[in-house]
Amino acid sequence: MPVYDKIQISLSLKFQSKKKMSIELIIRDKIVEAIDKSYNQLIDLSLVQLQNTRKEFEGDITLVVFPFVRMSKKSPEQTAAEIGDYLQQNVNEVEKYNIVKGFLNLTISSEYWVSVLSTASTSPNYGITESSETSKLVMVEYSSPNTNKPLHLGHIRNNLLGFSLSEILKANGNKVVKTNIVNDRGIHICKSMYAWKMWGDGQTPENTGIKGDHLVGNFYVKFDQEYKKEIAQLIEQGETKENAEQNAPAMLGAREMLLKWEARDPETIELWKTMNQWVYAGFDVTYKELGVDFDKIYYESETYLYGKDEVLRGLNEGVFYQKEDSSVWADLTPEGLDQKILLRSDGTSVYMTQDIGTAKERFQDYSIDKMVYVVGNEQNYHFQVLSILLDKLGFEFGKGLHHFSYGMVELPQGKMKSREGTVVDADDLMAEMIEVSRKTSEELGKLEGYTPEQAAITYRMIALGALKYFMLKVDPKKNMLFNPEESIDFNGNTGPFIQYTYARIRSVLRKADDRGISINHHLANTTDIAAKELELIKAISQFPVAVKEAGDNYSPAIVANYIYELVKEFNQFYHEFPMLAEENEELRNLRLVIAETVGKTIKTGMKLLGIDVPERM
RNA sequence: GCCUUGGUAGCUCAGCUGGAUAGAGCAACGGCCUUCUAAGCCGUAGGUCUUGGGUUCGAAUCCCAACCAGGGUACCA
Numbered sequence: 001m002p003v004y005d006k007i008q009i010s011l012s013l014k015f016q017s018k019k020k021m022s023i024e025l026i027i028r029d030k031i032v033e034a035i036d037k038s039y040n041q042l043i044d045l046s047l048v049q050l051q052n053t054r055k056e057f058e059g060d061i062t063l064v065v066f067p068f069v070r071m072s073k074k075s076p077e078q079t080a081a082e083i084g085d086y087l088q089q090n091v092n093e094v095e096k097y098n099i100v101k102g103f104l105n106l107t108i109s110s111e112y113w114v115s116v117l118s119t120a121s122t123s124p125n126y127g128i129t130e131s132s133e134t135s136k137l138v139m140v141e142y143s144s145p146n147t148n149k150p151l152h153l154g155h156i157r158n159n160l161l162g163f164s165l166s167e168i169l170k171a172n173g174n175k176v177v178k179t180n181i182v183n184d185r186g187i188h189i190c191k192s193m194y195a196w197k198m199w200g201d202g203q204t205p206e207n208t209g210i211k212g213d214h215l216v217g218n219f220y221v222k223f224d225q226e227y228k229k230e231i232a233q234l235i236e237q238g239e240t241k242e243n244a245e246q247n248a249p250a251m252l253g254a255r256e257m258l259l260k261w262e263a264r265d266p267e268t269i270e271l272w273k274t275m276n277q278w279v280y281a282g283f284d285v286t287y288k289e290l291g292v293d294f295d296k297i298y299y300e301s302e303t304y305l306y307g308k309d310e311v312l313r314g315l316n317e318g319v320f321y322q323k324e325d326s327s328v329w330a331d332l333t334p335e336g337l338d339q340k341i342l343l344r345s346d347g348t349s350v351y352m353t354q355d356i357g358t359a360k361e362r363f364q365d366y367s368i369d370k371m372v373y374v375v376g377n378e379q380n381y382h383f384q385v386l387s388i389l390l391d392k393l394g395f396e397f398g399k400g401l402h403h404f405s406y407g408m409v410e411l412p413q414g415k416m417k418s419r420e421g422t423v424v425d426a427d428d429l430m431a432e433m434i435e436v437s438r439k440t441s442e443e444l445g446k447l448e449g450y451t452p453e454q455a456a457i458t459y460r461m462i463a464l465g466a467l468k469y470f471m472l473k474v475d476p477k478k479n480m481l482f483n484p485e486e487s488i489d490f491n492g493n494t495g496p497f498i499q500y501t502y503a504r505i506r507s508v509l510r511k512a513d514d515r516g517i518s519i520n521h522h523l524a525n526t527t528d529i530a531a532k533e534l535e536l537i538k539a540i541s542q543f544p545v546a547v548k549e550a551g552d553n554y555s556p557a558i559v560a561n562y563i564y565e566l567v568k569e570f571n572q573f574y575h576e577f578p579m580l581a582e583e584n585e586e587l588r589n590l591r592l593v594i595a596e597t598v599g600k601t602i603k604t605g606m607k608l609l610g611i612d613v614p615e616r617m
Numbered sequence: 618g619c620c621u622u623g624g625u626a627g628c629u630c631a632g633c634u635g636g637a638u639a640g641a642g643c644a645a646c647g648g649c650c651u652u653c654u655a656a657g658c659c660g661u662a663g664g665u666c667u668u669g670g671g672u673u674c675g676a677a678u679c680c681c682a683a684c685c686a687g688g689g690u691a692c693c694a
Contacts, residue, residue, distance in 0.1 A: 049636080051636085054637065056637085056638080057637075062636095062637090064636060064637095066636075066674065066675075069674085076674085100637065101636095101637065102636080102637085102674085102675090103636080103637060146694080183694070186693090186694075187693085187694095188693090188694080300694095325692090327691095327692060329691075329692095336620085337620085337690095338619095338620095338690070338691060339691050340691065341691055341692045342692095343692085344692045345692065346692090348692090350692065350693080350694085351693075351694045354694090376688095377621090377622070377687095377688065377689090378688055378689070379688095379689085379694090380620095380621070380622085380688080380689070381620080381621080381688090381689050381690070382689090382694090405622095407622085407623090407687090407688095408687080408688080410687085414687090415687085415688095440656070441656090444654090444655095444656070446654070446656085462656085473630080473631090474629085474630065474631090475630085475631085477622080477623095478622085478623070478630090479622085479623075479687065479688090480629085480630085481628095481629070481630095483628090483629090486628090486629095486643090489629095489642080489643070490656055491642085491643080491656055491657090492641085492642040492643060492656095493629095493630085493631090493641060493642040493643090494642080494656085496656055497642095497656065497657085499656085500654080500656050500657075501656095501657085503654075503656095504653080504654055504657085507653070507654060508653050508654095511653065512653090557631085561631065561632095561641095564631095564641080564642090565641090568641085571657060571658070572658070572659095574653080574657080574658085575649095575657075575658045575659085576658085578652080578653065579653060580653050581652070581653070595653095616654085617654085617656075
């Protein structure tokens, strides 16, 4: 059975040279052997709990011996001592051990750690598993915007998570197709179209200078304002609230437009195309700024009819049932859920119907092994149902779909609401952060000698690094808070902190190069290693584990937190240990290799988060 | 009502597939730039891990209940 070990054993094999078996694996096997020989018990591997030794104790790897005391029938200390002796005698790398309560702390030889560093420093894609012919193909759907308003902070979280998750899945040896389904039709789109037609005065992005998605968004807001006025007026005239809402001219106009759209009325289609193009042009800018992209884009206007046939087939096959008003339903009470509507009484599709259709479509387009939907947790129920329905319809991929359910971004006042104007606009936020970044850089005067263009690239890199890291370092499943009053930090556990560390490493390496110091990656003769240096090597050795864990758990946050720990460790080292000024050449070389490898790891890790790192800052 | 997710330091968050004295950052206070970039480093202070039971050698972590908060819940997407 797969066992979770803090030191992920199965993985260790992949990133170390094939000739060499990872120390954790060896120790685990030897422990099983020791128990067998000493206590005559054949134990399950899952009982062997190995973990990294906590820093306050001496040692590198710790075995929890409690599970074995009932076999040894001796005290935990004595049991630990017996196992410790056995390991010391039978595993070369185990130099010594100590025992604290029921914990056996093993010290691994520095030769071993040096070899780990050597491997990490010389392998070109350290921590990354390349895809192969047998790799799984994973399709990741993310972003999925509506074309009636610009992107906001919630979309930013979605986009960053989707992009980063895709990178992480790739780094775990999968092939990934990033896809986006654009919700480009429906009553909400018609609302902004109607508003533009009524009150637009021929405004275009060109003649107003307003970014297309924002312009269209303005009309969506305008619609709501006028609609509310009309409702108020009708109520004043004695209409009931429901009647007023149903019969306000704006609503009637939007509905009429939707009917015309569905009837392919040329004028309506033309307006729809024009306004959507404005929005797409705007989205392209935002996506580019965010640094996300897609391999395949689906448009709801092209796919929204697909699901209906499947539902009708399900009806024929008796999987679904029809009510007297001819609406079609699925009965999910056997699954512990409710009844779910699939076709309205007028025969039109609902959201669920469309998702059934697009799922089928995608599996026809690609030979997908796994489908991942990056969609907010407010839709947990929807995806639970979708999975069941696909399964009922006989699609084997139904059960395997994964809803990557992420939490909302909340403001101090609560949830963001487009209509109440409490959204944080994506473009505005990025622009503000770039401005803060520029000011900070200029105050610190770090970029002297850069051309304005080079400097601008760096400001953006830092600003986006701050934003992305801020969003990705928290557990995706959880809701998170964003306070617009407090700008996103550039100090502490932040993207810029990590970028800064990288820039310092690069600076040292440039200087080494300038001084004609060449780095030797053959570290065989290096022996005398300080504790801090060992800590760093151990931290480096955990990178592939973090990547694996992030992939298994669908969590970019694991990568983010790993990099932070690594960087914190390095900064302490940087402060205490001179590199270039170290006179002992062997030691100087070791430290430079450590710095270089940490830098490489930072760069690779940040890339998995979609964050670039600067040469200077 | 039912389903579901969460509640850890003043604030934002790690830790949660059971292990050693619960960790960071921010904010506060104090120290460190003639030495590889101070967006950094070091230190002080700050905790009944919502509460109450249970399982266990061992519980922030697993189970049950309560309280509080978010989300969902049959013709929106």
